[in-house]
Amino acid sequence: MAAMTGIPSGRPGPAAGGRVVVGIDDSPAGLAALRWAIGFARSRGARLVAVRAWALGLPRHGGLRHHRSHTPVVIAFHGTEPGHAARSLTRRALREAAPDALGDVDVTIETPEGNPGPVLTQIASGGDDVLVVGTTPRPSLKRAVHGSVSAYCTAHAHCPVTVVTPQAGR
Numbered sequence: 001m002a003a004m005t006g007i008p009s010g011r012p013g014p015a016a017g018g019r020v021v022v023g024i025d026d027s028p029a030g031l032a033a034l035r036w037a038i039g040f041a042r043s044r045g046a047r048l049v050a051v052r053a054w055a056l057g058l059p060r061h062g063g064l065r066h067h068r069s070h071t072p073v074v075i076a077f078h079g080t081e082p083g084h085a086a087r088s089l090t091r092r093a094l095r096e097a098a099p100d101a102l103g104d105v106d107v108t109i110e111t112p113e114g115n116p117g118p119v120l121t122q123i124a125s126g127g128d129d130v131l132v133v134g135t136t137p138r139p140s141l142k143r144a145v146h147g148s149v150s151a152y153c154t155a156h157a158h159c160p161v162t163v164v165t166p167q168a169g170r
Contacts, residue, residue, distance in 0.1 A: 017045055018128030023120050023149060024052040024090045029134030032166035034097040037132040038105060040162070046130075047106045050094060052086040053119040054111065086111035117152030129159040137165050 022037035024030060034050070041048040090109050094102065112119050124131035135150040150163045 018130070019047045019049050019124070019126060020044070020130050020132060021049045021051060021120065021124035022132040023116060023134070023153075024050050024093050025134075026089055026093050026096075027134065027136070028166040029136050029164065031093060031097050031134070033132050033134030033162075033164040034093055036162065036164045038098050038102070040130065040132070041105050047108060049108045049110060049123065050090050051110045051112070051120055051123055052090045053114050053116040054082045054086045055114055082113070083111050116149045117156070120149070120153055121157045124157060124159050126159065131157050131159055131161045132164060133161065134164050134166065 020037050020041040022034055024034060037048060040046070087109060090111065094107065094109075110123065112123075120131060120133065131153055133150045133153050135148065150161075154161045154163065
């Protein structure tokens with residue numbers, strides 16, 4: 001996996017400890033970012049904050065969909081179902097990324113409602129936070145329609161951001 005780190009100009013790098021905030025999904029890029037974040041949190045003695053944001057209208061974020069038109073429209077949610085689905089996906093991703101290796105890392109799971117880029121940059125706002133996100137190096141229709149979370153985070157975060165791309169075959 002390749003990682004690129006950016007520190008906003010005029011800001012020192014993070015001190016040991018602190019928090020490593022990682023955006024979670026079950027894509028190869030998301031799992032690569034999670035693996036990198038776990039190792040980095042372990043090396044710093046930092047808390048890992050695993051964040052899976054969800055919102056109406058974003059792909060794979062739940063809700064009942066009406067498909068008669070050309071564009072699916074989310075018309076209803078069943079109570080707390082989207083939050084439960086986000087927590088379940090996060091727990092699955094953690095098990096897949098580090099099945100036996102989380103005993104020495106303090107992990108917090110957050111599943112806020114909202115667009116992933118703004119949610120992640122708001123959560124990773126502490127002076128000793130590091131934000132980790134995954135990206136796919138090639139263009140995609142999803143990115144064209146919904147924008148790039150990693151590009152948003154590197155442009156708007158007030159802490160160092162590490163963008164991780166997955167290794168081929170992983």
